[in-house]
Structures are given as C-alpha cells and as structure tokens.
Amino acid sequence: MELFTPDFGLVFWMFVAFILLFIVLAKWGWPVIIKQMEGRADAIDKGVEYAREAKQQLDNAKESAQQVIGEAQARQAEMLREAAKMKSQIIEEAKREASEEARKVMEQAKVSIEQSRKEAELQFRNEVSKFSIDIAEKMVRGQLKNDEEQQKLVNKMLDEIEKN
C-alpha cells in the first residue's frame, strides 16, 4: 500500500522543513512570545497587587485624615477656649492695671494737692504773721509817740523781767 509506506522524498523534505522552522522559531519566535506573555502576566499581577495596596493605602489615608481632622478640631476647640480664657484674662488684667494706674494717679494728685495745700498754708501763715507784725508795729508806734509813754513801757517790761 502506497499510503503506508513513507516516501523518502517527503521524509527528507519534512525533516528539512521542520528543522528549519524549529531553528527559526526557537531562535526568534517562541522565546520572545513566552517572555512577553510571562512578562505581561507578571505586570498584570503586579498591577493588581499595586492597585490593592493603593486602595488599602487610600482607605488608611482616609482614616488617618479623619483622625487628623478630629485632632485638629479638638485642638481648635481647645485653642478657642484658651483664647477666650486669655481674652478675659487680658481684659481683667487691663482693668486691674487701669484701676491701679488710676489709683496711682489719684494718689499722686492727692499728694501734690496736700503739698500745695501745705505750701499755701505756710505761705498764708507767713503772710498772716507778717501782717500781724506790721499791725503790731503800727500799734506800738502809735502808742510810743511820747517819751513818757516809752518810759512807762520800759519800766513795765523791766518789772515783768524782774518778776520772772
């Protein structure tokens, strides 16, 4: 049977064709395709992993952001409270200081008033004493116009000294 006896020519050419095809594809064909396919599979795997991680990170970030916001809010509230406290404190202090200042000013004023009063009093006294001396002088002068009278006065004074 022709069908069951391999024809030499065909065997020869099949061998040649197969070997050539094999050499060409083994050198430039299959390794490239396999490398590419595996590389792409790896890249896809990595991509999926990356996406998963990114999602997780995003979830984490959201959580941490929430936390940060909460913290910030708490701090804000605290700061507001502190500011309010500080405000009242400052006002209080200002008030106190102002009153202190006022008191000081008043005191100073009082002192100066006292001083000027004293000065005025002294001046007044001096004036009054001067006036009274002047008056006494004028009176004495009027009384001692004649010698008799003067003698009488000198005697009277001498008497007084002697009595003492």
Added chain:
Amino acid sequence: MRKKFAILFLLMSIISLPLSAKASEEESGTVDVKGNIFHHLGDGYGWEVPFSHTYRIPLPVIVRAEDGSWHCFSSGRLVKYDEMSDPESSKTHTVAIPQIVNISKDGKENAYQFVLAHESKHKDKVVQLLPTSEIEEHEAESIAAAQNDEIVDGYVKFDGKYYKEYKPFDISITKNVLALFIAAALVTWMVMSLVRFYTRNGFKAPRKGMGFLELCVDFIYTGVIKSTLGDKAPKFAPYLLTAFFFILVMNLLGLIVIFPGGANLTGNIAITLVLAVMTFVITNINGNKHYWKEIFWPDVPLFLKFPLPIMQVIEVFGIFTKPAALCVRLFANMMGGHMIVITLTLLIFIFAAYGAAIAGVSAVVSLIFSIFMLALDTLVSFIQAYVFTLLSTIFISMAIHEEHEPHEVKESPAA
C-alpha cells in the same frame, strides 16, 4: 428559511450538472472509487487546479539518475496536453498524455529518459528508463503473459512497450512538499507577526487574530508544557510549540480544497513519522538515569526481571511503541477524516448512475454529511495537534522525571 433552501437547491444543481456530464464521459458508467480516493489522499508531481481534470500546476522534479547525476525538470514535461474529440457528444476536451522526458548529456540526446510510471511497481512515480534490448523486452512480455498481469518486476510498460526501469532517488518538490513549505511559511509568518507586534507595541496585549494566536500559544505553553514540565518548560517549549502549530496548520490546510490547501499532509505517514521520530529522539536524548533505570531495572519483583528479562523487553518495546502510536494516531485520524469526506463526495457520482432524482437526493445528503464531516475535521485538527503535543510533553516529562524518594517506605521499620 426558503432562501436557504433555494441556495441549497442551486448548489445541488451546480453539483449535479458536471456530474451528469462526467457520467456520460465514463464509458462503463462507473466511477473508479478506489483510484479517486487514493489519488486525493496521495501525493503528486503537480498540483490540481479547480474545475480541471487535466491541468496541474507544474512543480520541480528532482531525481538522481542511475549513474549518480542529479536532474531537475518541471513536472509539466512529464505530460503533454492534447485535444481529444468525443465521438458521442462531438465535443473536444483536453487530455493529459504521459510522455518521456529526454535529457541530453555531452551532445548525446536521450542520455537520460524519465517517465511517470503507470504500469509498473512504482505507480505514479518518476522512473528512469534504461536502454532495453529486444530480447529483454520480449522476456518481459512473456513474463507478463505468463502471470496474466501487465506489471513486471523491474520493467515499466510505457506506450505498449516494456522498458527496464530504475527507481531514482527522488526528492522532488511534489504537491505535499510544496504544501509543507507553505505550511512552514505560514507558521513562521504567524509567529513572526506576533513577535513583531510585541516589539512594536511593548506590553500591549494583541487583539483579534493575533490575540487568538497568543491564546493558542498560552493554551499550549501554560496549559500543557508548563504544567507538565515545570521549570524545564523553556527548554522543550520551542520544539513542542513548533510541533503543535506546524501540525495544526498542516491539518487545517489539508481541509481547504483548492490550491494553497488540499494536500493530505498529516494524513501522510511520512510526515507523522518524522514528527514521531523527533519526539522519540528528544525523549531519549534527554532521558535521565531514573528513566533508563526504570527501563532496565524497574521496581518489580525480581522474578519478572531476572533471569528472564521480561520487564526489560516490555519496556524497551514501549520506548518504540509510544512514538509509533503518536505517528499512527495522527496519520489515521487525519487520513480517515479526508477519506470519509472524499467517499461522501464520491457517493454522488456513484449514485449518478441510477438517474437524476437519486443523484439529486444523494448530492444533498452527501453535501450535508460532508459539511458535518468537515466541521468535525476542523475540531479533529485541533484535537490531534493538541494530543500530539500533549503526549510528546508527557513522554518528555517521563524521561526527565526525577525519582521521588521511593526508599522512605523501605527504610521504615518493618516490625
């Protein structure tokens, strides 16, 4: 639905027209079924063209003559075309008449004579005609008369005369060889276009046809080779992938009826034999110590391997039967598919002798069955290419398989 029937009817009538013409041509009214089947399954020096019974695409014939010289000539020179008038229908049609190819040497004409043998042991092969004396010719004639058969050993009958023949060493580019080259070129083109796509597009995944090609590569590489051979896969993948795609393309080309296809390649034992021998060689070259130990000193009771080497004989036999089964499986599957389709088609011509009605019915039935068979053959093409690759992979994996600590059981205390 009605449209489909109309198309079917049209097809049917197209088929039955030439068949009635053909039937009238045949003098006896019967069709040479066996000849037709084997013609379509077999090889040839030319390639048939559609709608012609005589013309062939000429291909180079390369032969080595008896004296060792090589000769190359067109297969078109093996026949001459002649107009022949049909006495019944008064129409003329072209017939191909075999003729002798004369090649001159050193001024001497007819130094080498080649002819396409018909009545010879080497039917349908190119044979060299040797100078034959009249005595020898008469001798051959007497032998033919004595055995009541025209075929005489060592002689070829050509044009009513017996010549001494020599079967030359023949590496002609026949129809099958050309189909082989076309298939190889197609595989190279397919794979290289995918490689080119990769080099141009980097990590982009191919789409459509190339995506399908990549899917096939991945199906074989990841699904068969890598899962069986593991980290040794890259070493054997080129051979297995080449085998798969070459077989697949040859199978599918064989199903196409006209020019680039139509050659029954994988249904030819020479092709499958080479493929099986490749697997055989690769398997046994890479066979490790464990593989050879399993053959020559398998783990069986002693009386099975000594003094009579029963197991060894079986194992050694098994080395050869495994690739032989590969060879025959592919060959028989593909040839069977082709044979069924051809037989179904020939049924139309056989039934044509019984009248137009029966011919019409048989044409429709045959057509439906042929389409079904061709669809099935497409599936079989894939399956057989896959099975060949799968089994080759398994044979290789058995040859490179390392021993997996079978001594642990023995070492455990028995009592």
